[in-house]
Amino acid sequence: MGKTPLPVGVEAIESKGWLxxxxxxxxxxxxxxxxxxxxxxxxxxxxxxxKGNLAYSMTLDVLPLTDPHILLQSVxxxxxxxxxxxxxxxxxxxxxxxVGGRVFCSWVCPVNMVTDxxxxxxxxxxxxxxxxxSRSTRYWVLGLTLVLPLATGSIVWELFNPxxxxxxxxxxxxxxxxxxxxxxxxxxxxxxxxxWCGRLCPVGAFYSLLGHWxxxxxxxxxxxxxxxxxxxxxxxxxxxxxxxxxxxxxKGIGPVIDxxxxxxxxxxxxxxxxxxxxxxxxxxxxxxxxxxxxxSRDQQNRFIDAA
Amino acid sequence: xxxxxxxxxxxxxxxxxxxxxxxxxxxxVGLMGMGLGFYSKQASTLPAMAxxxxxxxxxxxxxxACIRCGACVRDCPYDILKLGQLGDEVPTGTPYxxxxxxxxxxxxxxxxxxxxxxxxxxxALTDINEARMGLAVVVDQETCIAFLGLRCEVCxxxxxIRGDAITLDYQHNARSGKHAxxxxxxxxxxxxxxxxxxxxxxxxxxAIKVFPTHLAKGELGKHYRLGWEEKxxxxxxxxxxxxxxxxxxxxxxxxxxxxxxxxxxAKSGDEIPxxxxxxxxxxxxxxxx
Numbered sequence: 001m002g003k004t005p006l007p008v009g010v011e012a013i014e015s016k017g018w019l020x021x022x023x024x025x026x027x028x029x030x031x032x033x034x035x036x037x038x039x040x041x042x043x044x045x046x047x048x049x050x051k052g053n054l055a056y057s058m059t060l061d062v063l064p065l066t067d068p069h070i071l072l073q074s075v076x077x078x079x080x081x082x083x084x085x086x087x088x089x090x091x092x093x094x095x096x097x098x099v100g101g102r103v104f105c106s107w108v109c110p111v112n113m114v115t116d117x118x119x120x121x122x123x124x125x126x127x128x129x130x131x132x133x134s135r136s137t138r139y140w141v142l143g144l145t146l147v148l149p150l151a152t153g154s155i156v157w158e159l160f161n162p163x164x165x166x167x168x169x170x171x172x173x174x175x176x177x178x179x180x181x182x183x184x185x186x187x188x189x190x191x192x193x194x195x196w197c198g199r200l201c202p203v204g205a206f207y208s209l210l211g212h213w214x215x216x217x218x219x220x221x222x223x224x225x226x227x228x229x230x231x232x233x234x235x236x237x238x239x240x241x242x243x244x245x246x247x248x249x250x251k252g253i254g255p256v257i258d259x260x261x262x263x264x265x266x267x268x269x270x271x272x273x274x275x276x277x278x279x280x281x282x283x284x285x286x287x288x289x290x291x292x293x294x295x296s297r298d299q300q301n302r303f304i305d306a307a
Numbered sequence: 308x309x310x311x312x313x314x315x316x317x318x319x320x321x322x323x324x325x326x327x328x329x330x331x332x333x334x335x336v337g338l339m340g341m342g343l344g345f346y347s348k349q350a351s352t353l354p355a356m357a358x359x360x361x362x363x364x365x366x367x368x369x370x371x372a373c374i375r376c377g378a379c380v381r382d383c384p385y386d387i388l389k390l391g392q393l394g395d396e397v398p399t400g401t402p403y404x405x406x407x408x409x410x411x412x413x414x415x416x417x418x419x420x421x422x423x424x425x426x427x428x429x430x431a432l433t434d435i436n437e438a439r440m441g442l443a444v445v446v447d448q449e450t451c452i453a454f455l456g457l458r459c460e461v462c463x464x465x466x467x468i469r470g471d472a473i474t475l476d477y478q479h480n481a482r483s484g485k486h487a488x489x490x491x492x493x494x495x496x497x498x499x500x501x502x503x504x505x506x507x508x509x510x511x512x513x514a515i516k517v518f519p520t521h522l523a524k525g526e527l528g529k530h531y532r533l534g535w536e537e538k539x540x541x542x543x544x545x546x547x548x549x550x551x552x553x554x555x556x557x558x559x560x561x562x563x564x565x566x567x568x569x570x571x572x573a574k575s576g577d578e579i580p581x582x583x584x585x586x587x588x589x590x591x592x593x594x595x596x
Contacts, residue, residue: 042381055400056376056424066424070374074425077371085424134328140336148344154370156347159399164375168390168400172377175392175399 008123008234011273024266031107039171054108054167055158056085064088069145069206070164073157077149093210099264101211105197105204106237106265110166114181115197115237118188123234131192131199135240135261138198138205145202162196163203194237198261212260218268219280220246220255226276232268242268246276256282354396355518357403358502360388361411361438362420362428366519372427375400379419379428385412388419406502406517411440413467413501436468441500442523443473443493443515451514453489456480462491462504462515471497473504491515495524 012021019026038059042048050059056066066088071081081089096104106112121127148156158164162184165177184196197204220226223246232246233239241259248254269277320328351370353359360379363369379402380388387409391397402419404411413435420428432438443462448454466473473491480486493515502517538544554562561570582588 048381051381051422052376052378055374056378058378058422064424067374071425074372074374078368079372079425079427081425082423082430088424134332137332137336140332141339144336144340144343148340148347149371152344152347152371153367154347154351155374156343158375159347159351160343165393165399168375168377169392172380172390173392176394177392177399180393 008231009271011229012231012271015273016275021270024270028107028265029113032110032113035108036110036167036170039167043171053164053171055164056088058084063091065092067164067203068093068210069203070155070158072206073145073149073155076146077153077155096207096210097214099216100214100262101207101209101260102204102263103211103216104207105201106263109163109203110170111163111181111184111201112197114166114185115188115194118185119194119237122189122193127189129190129192131195133192133195133199135199135238138200138202138208141200142202142205142209157202161203163201197263198237204263208260210260214260215281215283216264217280217282218257218262218264218266218277219282220257220276221278221280222274222276223247223249223255225274227274229273231271231273232277235267235271237265237267238262256280258282351398352396353398353403353519355522356405356407356516357391357397358406358411358441358500358517358519360402360404360419360428361413361417361435361440361499362423362430362432363440364427364429369427370398370401372425373401374425374427376424377402378422378424382418382422384414384418385409387411404502406441406500406505407513408506410502410506410517411438411499412503413438413499436497436499438499438501439520441502441517442495442520443498443500443502443504443517444523445491445493445515447514450510450512451491452509453491456482456486456488458489459509460489460491461507461509463489465503465507467501467503468497468499472499495520 009021038050039053039057042051050057052058054067055070056064058064064084064087066081066085068089071085071089075081145157148154160180162177162180166181169175169177187195188197192199220242226246232242236242238259238261241257241262244253245255245257264279266277266279269275269279351366353366359366359369360383364372375390377390377400380390387404388402389404391399391401391403393399397403415435417432417435417438420430420432423430445451452459460475463469463473463475471494473493476490476492478488478490480488500517500520504515505513505517508515552564556562559572561572562568563570
């Protein structure tokens, strides 16, 4: 961090062009809007594609999708789900097991747009504050959301959950839920960096556990090219996940970002002027890492290019 | 700077720090849980005027089963179902309808039920007439115009189970002395709580309303035994044989307790043992004195 840093991402825009330097961000926003759009064509235009919301939905009358976190809560409250709910949850579990649990957070969840805006503003305004919350708090909150239905027989978390409330609000009518979203925004802006998504949200925590084994990972394949501009650390919503992969070569740590907290958002790929990061297959990478030479590194790059 | 951060990471946290941090988080989250739990109790009370869709489990079970997906809302052909929003009195995200503005039309195939993924709307309910969404109650006899002696019967006529869930009771109109009152009576063994009657009530504020059944119904103490029912079951009196009641009336006169009153069995006018002149009765025994 010795040199005077340019604003985050400027170098990447200069070297790759604006579009390439925002590629994954744009794709993510499109994905988030597409998901919302699939639910909105019905109420707005009468063309029914997906009915329901992120808790449970039925797409084109054939594809059920169920949120595993909320279904788990209702099961703990004593419910026997129906076949559609179970099929839906299996599909969702398999999908996120493959692509990374927190892909939900960065590619689907509507709150991500709110918290991304907060952290963008935080960077722009240069706001810094000592963060009072540990990143592991979310796992405690996750535990809490599972204990409450056991204790009360009711899905308590859904009375407060900003994630489901935001999405339900967009699709069915927001009510006063915007207050909650504004709260999340201000909390992230002034109280804690990535405070909601990175520290408190039990939905993210659940998906994070789910993505523990997922093969799709960002990998710092060209980490020797890193020029320490710190841009990836600045944009990463879970910046603790980067360092071991990026700087761990000397310690024999592989280049794969091996943290379930990583949301696979791809912003590090976007903002890196040196193209250090790529999406890759963790298991393929690990195999290569065993015999890490410059040759195998080249092979690896080619493999990822092909992928 | 990065180097120093790395060093402190390498050093790790001490056991004291770790336990302290963990306790802090656990206490914080625990307190939060208590807050959420207690607040949820308040926030989970369904207001009397919000009616759950057909087949909804009892409210406390419903709140554990409903995952707030809104599938029932989407498949309601009459678009009467809404999801509670933050700030509403209805628990957030749960489906309900308001009888006065949009009652349940009682579709025969009940399309809202099979799409429910968690049985919060009980799939065992296949006959809409068996649904018990609530219970209609004629809440105000002072404004219901049937009680004022005016012809209305709108609630009776719109009722999908007309003649069973709502019947008309003909009563004497004591005000005019010569007309009848057509009093609507709701029967809980047939009323589904669909709310069509409340919607149709011609008053500015409905005099017939759908309430949650537990608010609408009284309940007789478990120890009550209704004598006539017990008697019927047993085929005779359970306490003592029914003794014939003696009134010690003059010959040719009987008394019926349940309505008819004094009955004269006399065949002709001369044999009437009781004079039509009340003075004769009063002066009885004083003749010739």
